[in-house]
Each structure stands twice: as C-alpha cells, then as structure tokens.
Amino acid sequence: xxxxxxxxxxxxxxxxxxxxxxxxxxxxxxxxxxxxxxxxxxxxxxxxxxxxxxxxxxxxxxxxxxxxxxxxxxxxxxxxxxxxxxxxxxxxxxxxxxxxxxxxxxxxxxxxxxxxxxxxxxxxxxxxxxxxxxxxxxxxxxxxxxxxxxxxxxxxxxxxxxxxxxxxxxxxxxxxxxxxxxxxxxxxxxxxxxxxxxxxxxxxxxxxxxxxxxxxxxxxxxxxxxxxxxxxxxxxxxxxxxxxxxxxxxxxxxxxxxxxxxxxxxxxxxxxxxxxxxxxxxxxxxxxxxxxxxxxxxxxxxxxxxxxxxxxxxxxxxxxxxxxxxxxxxxxxxxxxxxxxxxxxxxxxxxxxxxxxxxxxxx
Amino acid sequence: xxxxxxxxxxxxxxxxxxxxxxxxxxxxxxxxxxxxxxxxxxxxxxxxxxxxxxxxxxxxxxxxxxxxxxxxxxxxxxxxxxxxxxxxxxxxxxxxxxxxxxxxxxxxxxxxxxxxxxxxxxxxxxxxxxxxxxxxxxxxxxxxxxxxxxxxxxxxxxxxxxxxxxxxxxxxxxxxxxxxxxxxxxxxxxxxxxxxxxxxxxxxxxxxxxxxxxxxxxxxxxxxxxxxxxxxxxxxxxxxxxxxxxxxxxxxxxxxxxxxxxxxxxxxxxxxxxxxxxxxxxxxxxxxxxxxxx
Numbered sequence: 322x323x324x325x326x327x328x329x330x331x332x333x334x335x336x337x338x339x340x341x342x343x344x345x346x347x348x349x350x351x352x353x354x355x356x357x358x359x360x361x362x363x364x365x366x367x368x369x370x371x372x373x374x375x376x377x378x379x380x381x382x383x384x385x386x387x388x389x390x391x392x393x394x395x396x397x398x399x400x401x402x403x404x405x406x407x408x409x410x411x412x413x414x415x416x417x418x419x420x421x422x423x424x425x426x427x428x429x430x431x432x433x434x435x436x437x438x439x440x441x442x443x444x445x446x447x448x449x450x451x452x453x454x455x456x457x458x459x460x461x462x463x464x465x466x467x468x469x470x471x472x473x474x475x476x477x478x479x480x481x482x483x484x485x486x487x488x489x490x491x492x493x494x495x496x497x498x499x500x501x502x503x504x505x506x507x508x509x510x511x512x513x514x515x516x517x518x519x520x521x522x523x524x525x526x527x528x529x530x531x532x533x534x535x536x537x538x539x540x541x542x543x544x545x546x547x548x549x550x551x552x553x554x555x556x557x558x559x560x561x562x563x564x565x566x567x568x569x570x571x572x573x574x575x576x577x578x579x580x581x582x583x584x585x586x587x588x589x590x591x592x593x594x595x596x597x598x599x600x601x602x603x604x605x606x607x608x609x610x611x612x613x614x615x616x617x618x619x620x621x622x623x624x625x626x627x628x629x630x631x632x633x634x635x636x637x638x639x640x641x642x643x644x645x646x647x648x649x650x651x652x653x654x655x656x657x658x659x660x661x662x663x664x665x666x667x668x669x670x671x672x673x674x675x676x677x678x679x680x681x682x683x684x
Numbered sequence: 685x686x687x688x689x690x691x692x693x694x695x696x697x698x699x700x701x702x703x704x705x706x707x708x709x710x711x712x713x714x715x716x717x718x719x720x721x722x723x724x725x726x727x728x729x730x731x732x733x734x735x736x737x738x739x740x741x742x743x744x745x746x747x748x749x750x751x752x753x754x755x756x757x758x759x760x761x762x763x764x765x766x767x768x769x770x771x772x773x774x775x776x777x778x779x780x781x782x783x784x785x786x787x788x789x790x791x792x793x794x795x796x797x798x799x800x801x802x803x804x805x806x807x808x809x810x811x812x813x814x815x816x817x818x819x820x821x822x823x824x825x826x827x828x829x830x831x832x833x834x835x836x837x838x839x840x841x842x843x844x845x846x847x848x849x850x851x852x853x854x855x856x857x858x859x860x861x862x863x864x865x866x867x868x869x870x871x872x873x874x875x876x877x878x879x880x881x882x883x884x885x886x887x888x889x890x891x892x893x894x895x896x897x898x899x900x901x902x903x904x905x906x907x908x909x910x911x912x913x914x915x916x917x918x919x920x921x922x923x924x925x926x927x928x929x930x931x932x933x934x935x936x937x938x939x940x941x942x943x944x945x946x947x948x949x950x951x952x953x954x955x956x957x958x959x960x961x962x963x964x965x966x967x968x969x970x971x972x973x974x975x976x977x978x
Contacts, residue, residue: 381943388728388946410724489840491824498944537846538929551824598726667722667946674944675758678937681929684761 347605348373350383350394352592353541354564355449357618357625364612370605378541379497387412387597395600396609398448401591402499402662405438413444413595420607421446423614431631434661435591445593446610449560449628452659453500453588454648456543456562459577461490461553475508475583478554481530488534491552496538498677499662499670500588501528501556507585507660514663518672525676532680544568550576559648563627580648586658591631711959718952719745729948749953759937759954763961766934769848769923770916773855777863777912778905780856785867785904786897789874803864811858815925818857822850822926846928854922859915863908870904871897906969914962934958 353376361372375394377383380403386392387399387407399407407413418424424446431450432442439445455477462470462477465486471477478484484492494501503513505524512520536552543555548568555562559580566578594613596606612618620638623630629649630636636644643649651659665673678684720729732745753759788799806814821827822844829841844850874897882892920935927933934954941951 379943384946385943388726390726406724410726410728412726535929549825667724671945671947674940675756677944678758678932678940682932683930684758684932 344605345369346371346373347396347602347609348375348394349609350375350377350386350392350397352376352398353378354561355398355592355626355628357621360613360618360622363618364609367612368605368608370608372609391599392597394597395602396606397595397597398592399595401435401438401445401593402664404445404593404595405664406666408439408444412597414598414600414603415443416445416596416610417607420604421611421614423611426614426616426619426632426634428631428633431591435593437661438591438664439593445595446614447631448592448594448613449622449626449630450589450591451559451628452582452648452651453495453504453556453558453590454562454580454582456547456555456557456565456578456580458490458547458550458553459579460575461550462487465490472579473581473584475504475585477583478556479505479508479527479531481534484531484534487554488536490554491536491546492531492534492554493537493539493543493546493552494535494556495540495558497540498673499665500590502673502676503588503660503662504556507587513586513588513660516663516665516669518669518676521673521676525680528680529683532683538681547578548572548574548576550574560626560628563646563649567627582648582651582655582659584655584658586660589659589661591661714952714955716745717948718749718956719747720949721748722947722949727948728946749950750957752950753953753957758932759957762932762934762937763957765932766917766919766958767961769851769855769931769933770913770919773852773859773916774863774909774912776852777856777860778909781860781863781867781908782905785864785871788864788868789871800868803861806857807861812921814857815854815921818850818854818926819845845926848927848931850926851923851931854926855912855916855919858922859912862911866907866911867901867904870901870907874900910966910969914966917962918958 347370349372351374355376356374361374364370365372380400383397383399384403384407386394387397388410404413427447431447435445435447436442455472455475457472457477462472466477466483471480471483476483478487478492478494502521502524505527506515506520507513509523509527511523540557541561543552543557544561544565545568546552547555547557547562547565549572550569559582562578562580566580569576569578594610596603596610600606613622614632616632616634617638619630619632619635622628623635623643624640627643627649630639647655716732717729720732722728723730730744732743733740734742734744784803788796788803791799819826823829824841824843824845826844828844829838832838833841878896878900879892882896883889887895918935919933920939923931923933923936924939938951938954938958941947941954945951
C-alpha cells in the first residue's frame, strides 16, 4: 500500500514536472550573429520561459533539418524564397494571429512583398531583411583602381579588367548560386528573376571569365577576412559587411570597409519567423514572435546587427546613423531597383547548382 | 553446444548487434532512398513500398538515380579525383609515418611509451580544431607568411590556402597517427635477429631494409594505408576548409546533392557508389592477402 502511494506520488510529480517543462521552454534555431545580445535574456525575464538558442549559417542546413522532420525546434528563421517550398512540403503550421497583437507594427509594403512566398502571410512574419551587395576595402580598391573606381556598380567585380587588378588583394563571393548567378544576370542586362537555364548559362560564362581572380567561394568566412584585410572585395550580405566594418574599426587596423547596393539593382531577401508543424511549444513560439515584433526589441536588434527592420514604430528608436545609411535603409529610388528571388522548382535548382559547380570546378 | 561455444556466442553477439543496428540498418535505409524519387514532402522522397499492414504489397523502386550519375561526367570525375587525392595523401602519410614508426619501434622501452604518447596526443583535440589551426598557419596574414615577411624573405604573402598542398597537409595532420600505429605494431614485432643475420651475411643496410624489414612490415603498411585512405576518400571537412573551389571531391558533390539540390535519392546513390568503390578493392585485397598467407 505504502509502495503504491509512493509510486503514484512520484508519477504525479513526473507528470507535473514534464507539463511544467512543456510550458516553460522554447527551442529557437536562428542565423548566426543575428540577434541583439540581450534579446533572449529580456524574453526569459518577461515570460519565465527558458530559451534554448542554436544557430546555423545556411538556408540549406536549416532546410535539410526541417525536411527530415522532428527537428526539435519550435521557431526557425528561413529566408522567404526557401520558405515558399517548405510551406508546400508541409513543414510549417499556420500562425494564430490572435496571439500576435504586435503584428500591426509590421510594414504593409514589406509584408506584401513576402506574400508572394506565403499567400496572405499565413505562416510567417518578417524578422529582418537585407540585400546582397558589394563590400570592399576602400584603401586597397583606390590604390588599384584609382579614386573613380566603380564602387557603386557590379562593374567592380564582373568587369574582367577590374577583377584582374583586384585579384592580388583578394576577391570572395558567397557560395550561394541562387544569389550570385542572378546578380551576374543583372549585370548582363538579363532579368535576374528568369528561371531559364539558358540565362544561367550566360551568367556562368561571365563568371568563368572572372573565376581565375576569385580567391574563394564562402558564405561566412569573408566577415573576418574583410575586417583583417585578407580580402579587399566581396559580394556578401549587407549586415555581415557592416559587421566586418565594425570589427575593423574596433581593431583599429587601418582597414576601412564600405557596403554598397550596386546601382543596377540587387537582390533583397527576407528572413521569416515560422513555427514548424511538429513544434512542441507552439504557444511559447507565438509569445516569442510577438515579443520581437515589439518596437523597442526590434530596434535593439537592428541597432546591434545592422539589418533592416520591417517594423514601422521601431524606426523612431533606431540609431540615426543606421537609418541614414542607404545600404541598410535604401532610398526609394534604390528600393525600386531591388528584386526578390523567384521560387525555383527542383529542376531549375538543379540547373542553377550545376552551373555553379561548373563555374567553380571548370567541369 | 558446450559451455565454451556458448561463451563465444555471448562475446560476438554484442558486436553483431552493434553492427546490425548502426551499420546494416542505416545501409538499407540509404539503399532504399537511393531507389526512390525526390518529392516535395517531409521527408523529401517517395516511398518505394506500398504497405499493407506489415507487408509490402508493391515495389516501385528503380535504378534511375544510378543511371543519372552516368549521364554527367561530374560524378565520375569527382570519384576519380577523390581516389587520387586519397591515394596521394595516404602515400605521403606512409613516407612520413614509416621513419617515425621505425624510430619508435627501435627506441628503448622507456622512451618508446613517451614517443607513442606524443603520436596519440594530437588525437585528443578535435580534428576540426587541428584543421582550423592549419588555417591559422597558412592564411595570408597567418603564422608562416608573417614570419617569412618579418625575416624579409618574401614581399607578398605566399598563397598557401586553397591549394592542393593545403589539402594534402590537412590529410597528413589529421590521419598520420592512424598510419603510424599499425606500422609501429608491425615493426615492433619484427625479429631483430633477422636484421642482424642479413648484415652478417653481407647485406648493406639498404639491402637489409629493402629485402628484410620492408617485406616483413607489409601487413602494417597495408593496414595503415587503408586506415588513412578510406576516410580520406569521403573526406568533406579538409577540402571544404583548406582546398580551393576547383577541387572536385565526392564529399562536396554529395553535399551539393543533399543540401543544394535537395535531391536525397541522388545523394543516396552517390553514397552507395562511394561505398562500392571502397568495399570492392578491400575485398579484393583481403582475398589476395589470404592467398598470400596460405
């Protein structure tokens, strides 16, 4: 009898603790260097929810986890163009908008942009957005190309003569075919949203010409290398290049970094907060989404990571220096030239990746 | 069945279970995926069986993905290049590892343990960290370049990263202990009297080495070579971090299929073919070794 009581009591206790565990935890999977230092701490203090925070550095890695299922994450941050097909694969659940009062803070224009990927914005909200443009070492470029170097244009890298002159100080590009090939297409005057393999081929031919001058293809290495002066020109993500600039300033090593959105136009992308279908802490994930849509919290994040926010009331709280930087908050004129990525089907993806392999390996 | 044979079964059951659970079942999972088609579902491939209760009622797998691997020279070239890099890398390991193993085997007993410890010691740090250490050595502002330019030997930094040299040295740094240990085991067993007898009979040191020591250590050479060669073929981290973009290796091709193309079925067939590339020569080698020892 006594034994039975003990067993029942401990079973009840076990149920209680596991229920509590379910209530009070949240597992987040976000991009590296992509949140303010105190955001998680503030959320935990406000809600009493314990957050486990993991990071990734490519959409592909996130996608593989989501497609395998049971990732264990309650909240993830895919880019919108990837998210579109993940929604089709049934990876995400619809948001319960009644739990997201701060949704009203988001800019209708930006949310309208991402509705091409997620009709009626049913599955996700914009976390941050940015552009894929050119980052360069001011001194080294001027030294090699003179003061009238075309730093505001794709000419800087895609014109073979320029690339050849900059090869010795180091050029890197993102290892992301769906961002690099459309940029080359734009330079050639082709619609960067085209999904015609013949257009990929033309971009690939252009790339093959400048390939001998490219030191490496990588999507995160360039932050450090640009800051240290190991490379002088990169095609990369806006906020990453600003982080490189900050690191160089902090190191006070005489390296001055700039970021520009090329005048021909550039890719703009949106990173989305979404809840996987098999998430266990759906309620808490909603709480977190609503929390980061708060004007002050969003402003804190943008002030720290230098990526653009889609949060209208937050604009008043963002540092003037960031608001005035056309690389982060582009002027309307530049905005009109930005394009958003199309959703590639499996066949197009294979074609664009195959061209990328052929650019990199010559095969 | 006597007590002895029962005991023997008890000893071999755990490894068999282990291999079944962590090698055979995953092998069949990958085989099954390699016969299916990609799909926009979770997981992203079709099922090749239709199930009726516990029994599969129909089978829809095919060899399409394997045919696809033949349609583009990319895959064959990746395999050949991986085999080449692994073969050369293992050979360099052998050239460096053999003298080290020889010295350790000939050293006196006290020193021997210390030397062996020194060989194993780097294994205590993660191999990823050791590769990152190489990046710190080789990068344009890294240790080697800054030292050389400090002494005024070079003006512009040497390009050490993203080269074949970087890949081979990465393989050597990562796998050298796997070469030294079996070589040491073979050389340590070598009967010193045989070497003495050879020189007594007038053989030069070189001839002694060539005709006595080397043939007697061949089992260690084969074991060490395979231990380095096999992981090198499928290596992903070393070429990805140290190699240049034009270095086509099967690990990278597999990554592209799995992550960029999201084509798990083709990725699985790439993996199956790689396994065949490794298993067939090993079986062949085993047979020749058996024939040799018989």
